[in-house]
Amino acid sequence: MTLVSAISLATPSPLRIDGLVAAVFTPFTHDGSLDLTVVPQQSRYLADTGVHWAFVGGTTGESLSLSVAERMGLLEAWRKTNTSVIAHCGAEALGDAKQLARHAAANGAAAIAAMPPTFFKPATAEALALTIAAICTAAPELPCYYYHIPSMTGVATTFPVLDFVKAVEPLAPNFCGVKYTGMYTYPGMMDAMKILDYKDGKFEVLSGREEMMLEALSIGIKGHVGSQFNFAGDLFNMIRIDFEKLGLTTQTEARLRKLQLIAVQLIDAWKDSSPAGVNGAKFFTNLAGIPVNDARLPSIPVSRTASKALRDALHNFCDSLVHVVMPSLKICDMVPQ
Numbered sequence: 001m002t003l004v005s006a007i008s009l010a011t012p013s014p015l016r017i018d019g020l021v022a023a024v025f026t027p028f029t030h031d032g033s034l035d036l037t038v039v040p041q042q043s044r045y046l047a048d049t050g051v052h053w054a055f056v057g058g059t060t061g062e063s064l065s066l067s068v069a070e071r072m073g074l075l076e077a078w079r080k081t082n083t084s085v086i087a088h089c090g091a092e093a094l095g096d097a098k099q100l101a102r103h104a105a106a107n108g109a110a111a112i113a114a115m116p117p118t119f120f121k122p123a124t125a126e127a128l129a130l131t132i133a134a135i136c137t138a139a140p141e142l143p144c145y146y147y148h149i150p151s152m153t154g155v156a157t158t159f160p161v162l163d164f165v166k167a168v169e170p171l172a173p174n175f176c177g178v179k180y181t182g183m184y185t186y187p188g189m190m191d192a193m194k195i196l197d198y199k200d201g202k203f204e205v206l207s208g209r210e211e212m213m214l215e216a217l218s219i220g221i222k223g224h225v226g227s228q229f230n231f232a233g234d235l236f237n238m239i240r241i242d243f244e245k246l247g248l249t250t251q252t253e254a255r256l257r258k259l260q261l262i263a264v265q266l267i268d269a270w271k272d273s274s275p276a277g278v279n280g281a282k283f284f285t286n287l288a289g290i291p292v293n294d295a296r297l298p299s300i301p302v303s304r305t306a307s308k309a310l311r312d313a314l315h316n317f318c319d320s321l322v323h324v325v326m327p328s329l330k331i332c333d334m335v336p337q
């Protein structure tokens with residue numbers, strides 16, 4: 001084997017995902033213990049809705065509310081399913097993040113991703129690059145992504161993520177791209193577009209805002225990571241596949257916009273009626289009969305009043321909106337009337 005071919009074999013390439021990655025819920029029992037027995041049910045539901053990737057232990061997965069051992073067990077449970085896995089390894093302690101990265105590589109993850117420490121925050125692109133590079137290079141055989149979620153971390157809000165990409169590129173040969181959830185905040189989509197354009201598309205951008213799927217698709221983003229894909233991947237796949245097959249034309253724009261607005265209505269249903277963070281979204285999966293139960297404190301369980309509002313909102317969504325564009329959604333078939 002020549003040196004060049006050895007290097008090319010050793011340096012991982014971006015995954016180039018063309019589809020949905022569910023930011024999967026972490027299942028707990030009613031007393032808040034990890035309940036890995038639920039993971040196979042989650043995996044089957046995802047597959048039934050056309051979702052074959054999971055982002056394990058992310059924000060929706062409450063990573064920072066889990067111990068390192070719990071996060072390792074969670075990854076191992078997902079690796080026993082048919083769902084491909086991107087393992088989130090970000091942690092407050094860099095040693096923990098590196099340990100999780102090494103564990104992910106040893107347990108069959110397809111890639112790793114990491115958000116930065118959120119308490120002692122990296123203040124510059126260079127500091128962020130050194131931090132993420134330390135995690136990526138702990139698992140040099142895996143594609144490694146920076147998980148950009150400024151709404152939760154407060155990091156990289158004063159510099160474009162492209163500046164970080166340029167700084168991390170020489171530090172981590174296996175750095176492969178950005179999971180970009182900062183679509184709402186300036187420079188958002190422009191920054192994501194510049195990363196996609198940088199060095200002729202060397203790096204991958206995964207969108208972290210499914211309610212902006214059409215915008216993301218329009219700039220060439222093909223991989224999407226989101227919490228809604230836990231229970232509505234079939235709806236979002238319709239948007240993605242219709243866009244890719246038909247394109248955004250005067251004939252298709254109304255339907256595509258309608259589909260995305262229906263998806264937004266589903267998001268608003270839990271965001272508006274349940275200020276309990278991830279618990280609002282978890283509630284829909286619980287309603288579908290998959291007992292992921294409540295998020296750990298400091299998230300507060302959905303109140304009895306909010307539960308009724310959520311259930312009514314979902315029934316209204318299923319009764320009035322879904323039939324507008326599609327025969328049904330799995331979540332609507334699973335939720336008791």
Ligand SMILES: CC(=O)N[C@@H]([C@@H](O)[C@H](O)[C@H](O)CO)[C@@H](O)CC(=O)C(=O)O
Pocket residue numbers: 023055057058059060061149151152181208209210211225226227228267
């Ligand atoms: C802040 C947040 O939770 N963002 C979600 C979105 O899917 C979000 O739920 C959606 O855009 C609705 O706002 C994901 O980007 C998070 C994510 O990928 C993860 O949980 O790891």
